[in-house]
Amino acid sequence: MEELLEILRDIDDSVDYEKETALIDDHILDSFGIITLISEIEEHFDIEVDAAEMTPENFNSAQAMWKMIQRLQEN
Amino acid sequence: MAIHTNLYLLVFLPAVLIIYQLVPRKARWGVLLAASYALYISFSKYLVLLLMATAAFTYAIGRWMDKIGNDCEEKQKECTDRKQKSEVKKAFQKKRVTALRVGVLVLLGILFYVNYYNFVAQNCNIFLGKIGAQLPMAKVMFPMGISFYTLEAVGYMADVYWERYPAEKNLGKLALFLSFFPQIMEGPIARYPDTSDALFAGEPLRMENLNEGFLRIIWGLFKKMVVSDRLTLLTNHIFDNYKEYHGSFIVLAAIAYTVQLYLEFSGSIDIVIGSGKFFGVTIPENFNQPFSAQSAAEFWRRWHMSLGNWFKNYVFYPITVSPMVKNWNKMARKKYGKYWAMVGTSAMALFPVWVATGVWHGAGWKYLFYGMYYFVILLLGVALEPLKEKRNKMLGIDPNAWWFKTLRILKTWVIIFTGELFFNAKNLTAGFHMFFSIFGNFHISSIWKYFPDVITAGDVWAICVGSVIVWIVGFLKENGVDVRGRILGARTRYKWGIYYLIIFAILTFGAYGTGYQPVDLIYAGF
Incomplete structure (x- = not known):
């Protein structure tokens, strides 16, 4: 989880990712931020994020992203 | 029967509301579907068949993908290890991709043919003419709302493919989602979960929904009729006669058209959202203080x-x-x-x-x-x-x-x-002509001197005051003050006082009378 938080802080360090739960809904993380994020998490966690995963529910909070990463690692 | 006309607002909508309330709850979605097709027939006649066919086709593709998914699960039960299961899933996934591709290609193919075939043929003929060949031009009728309902249908198929929700089992209900009458002309383009539950629930009419919907509709009419429709005369004049104008007038036309488009489109969407609210359906917002x-x-x-x-x-x-x-x-x-x-x-x-x-x-x-x-x-x-x-x-x-x-x-x-x-602009060449003419003879003072006489000083006042009111409401919302919410929460006499004030403004300052033509919905043409 700490590794994910570091990736997120690298994209924008002004956000409190441990508390924020509407990263997509409130446009805190925009489409271009998502592009960087996907590249980083695929590289760091050795997963493949496909189009079906691209929902606000999976990216609205660091916790939701972490759950998705763990699920994709198990598959 | 467009959604800003008296026929829609004073006859059609109240009639649908009464019938909706009278029929049993379970059948109410059927009333909405019948009303949607009736409205569609009123402006597109037999092209309603294309809308029906699109619904049936989208339904079939969704069910086909669901069936492949179920067959896959059955087959996976026979597998003994994870590797085998994964191979089975891959094989079935290929079939689902095929179903999705067929669905998307057919629907986008129709949209392309209706909208762009003649344009493409015209441009191809410039080159083909040199070798003596010609692509024939087609006589295409434009099915109202096709750009909106096609995107909704494609989005639905993609979501079913990605297993975000299962395919709808009732053809009529899917048809209602794709054709819900307030949305069919100008959107907003909804995703299936946005409106489906409320559309099919058959909730009884509620006073709070009627209040909210009514306020939203009159606010939309105010934006469209007091400001936007008046601006149409000015912008049409300058854009049609663009060669006679330059400098500050082109800037004025660009600003005026942007304000006109915003108030027309967002005003129409207010009417759409208000109409949906009457039936307890929350249609997604389309604007959020864009300026x-x-x-x-x-x-x-x-x-x-x-x-x-x-x-x-x-x-x-x-x-x-x-x-x-x-x-x-x-x-x-x-x-x-x-x-x-x-x-x-x-x-x-x-x-x-x-x-x-x-x-x-x-x-x-x-x-x-x-x-x-x-x-x-x-x-x-x-x-x-x-x-x-x-x-x-x-x-x-x-x-x-x-x-x-x-x-x-x-x-x-x-x-x-x-x-x-x-x-x-009339076309791209006219657009460039207008753009470059901004930089020659730019004199703000000439606006007052040579202002086109297509609108009066009274029109200018109505446009300016109306725009300022809309801007103040937007500014307050941007800063956390929900004016609409406050009006709805106010005592009945104040609330109705404001309703009457808006209606009075529409009737007094709305674009009516000689010289004015009812202005069509801009986005209904896309």
């Missing part, structure tokens, strides 16, 4: 939001995570570094989005130019971001300072006005 945006990217998150969201969900993200783009990204990160990989990936994902956004608005080079205009601006925005941060640090600029935000908003306005100038 408060500090960048072009933010503007598109606030303007025609349902179209932007559709392209983001079904074009931008799928391209971003497609194997081709991912492989390029990996290679570029190693070879050129993270920055160039991000810029390149953004370009690859943005380009198709903005080509599609441009051509979605219609057949014509000006629409393609409009899309490319925003593609370049948005890509520059991404590419220059590190430079902007450096500049701010070097010059000690606080990005949250009010003056800096104001400058950014003004810069965004210039981008928007320029875009709308090309968007509404």
Whole structure:
């Protein structure tokens, strides 16, 4: 989880990712931020994020992203 | 019968409300479906058959994908290990991809034929004529709302493919989602979960919904009839006679058209959302104070939001995570570094989005130019971001300072006005003519001297006062004050006082009378 938080802080360090739960809904993380994020998490966690995963529910909070990463690692 | 006409507002809508309330709850969605097709027949006649066929086809594709998924699960039960299960899933996934491709190609093929066949044929014939060949022109009837319901249907099929929700088992209910009468002409483009539950629930009419819907509808009429419809006369005159005008008049026309388009489109969407609210259906918002945006990217998150969201969900993200783009990204990160990989990936994902956004608005080079205009601006925005941060640090600029935000908003306005100038120009050549003529003979004082006599001083006053009222309400909302919510929460006598005031303003200052023609809904033509 700490590794994910570091990736997120690298994209924008002004956000409190441990508390924020509407990263997509409130446009805190925009489409271009998502592009960087996907590249980083695929590289760091050795997963493949496909189009079906691209929902606000999976990216609205660091916790939701972490759950998705763990699920994709198990598959 | 457009949604801003008396026939719709005073006859059709009340009649549907009464019938809806009278029939048993379980059958109410059927009333909404019948009303939707009746309204559609009123302006597109037998083309309702295409709408019905689209619903049936979308339904069949959804059910087909669900069946393949169920067959896959059955087959997987027979597997003994994970590897076997994964191979079975892959094999069935191929079938689901085929189903999705068939669905998307057929629906987009129809949309392409209806909107662009003649445009493409015309342009091809320029070259084919040189070798003595010609593509025939087609007599195509334009089915109202096809650009909106096709995107809803494609979005539905993609979501079922991605297993975000199961396919709808009732053909009639899916048909209602695709044709719900307030939305059919101008959207907003909804996703299935946005409206489906409320559409099928058959909730009884409730006073709070009727209040909310009524306020929303009269607010929409105010925007459209008091300001937008009056501006139409001025903008039509200058855009039609653009060669007679230059300098400050072209700037005036660009600003006036942007205000007209915003108040017309957002006003119509208010009527749409208000109509839906009567039946307890919350239709997604399409605008969120777009002129408060500090960048072009933010503007598109606030303007025609349902179209932007559709392209983001079904074009931008799928391209971003497609194997081709991912492989390029990996290679570029190693070879050129993270920055160039991000810029390149953004370009690859943005380009198709903005080509599609441009051509979605219609057949014509000006629409393609409009899309490319925003593609370049948005890509520059991404590419220059590190430079902007450096500049701010070097010059000690606080990005949250009010003056800096104001400058950014003004810069965004210039981008928007320029875009709308090309968007509404007769064609691309006229757009460039108008744009370059801004820089010759620019005298603000000449506006008062040679103001076109197509609108009166009274019109100008109504436009200015109406625009200021809309701006104040938007400004307050942007700063956390929900004016609509406060009106609805006020005591009955105050609430009705405001209702009467808005109705009085529409009846007194709305664009009626000699010289005025009822103004069609702009986005219904796309």
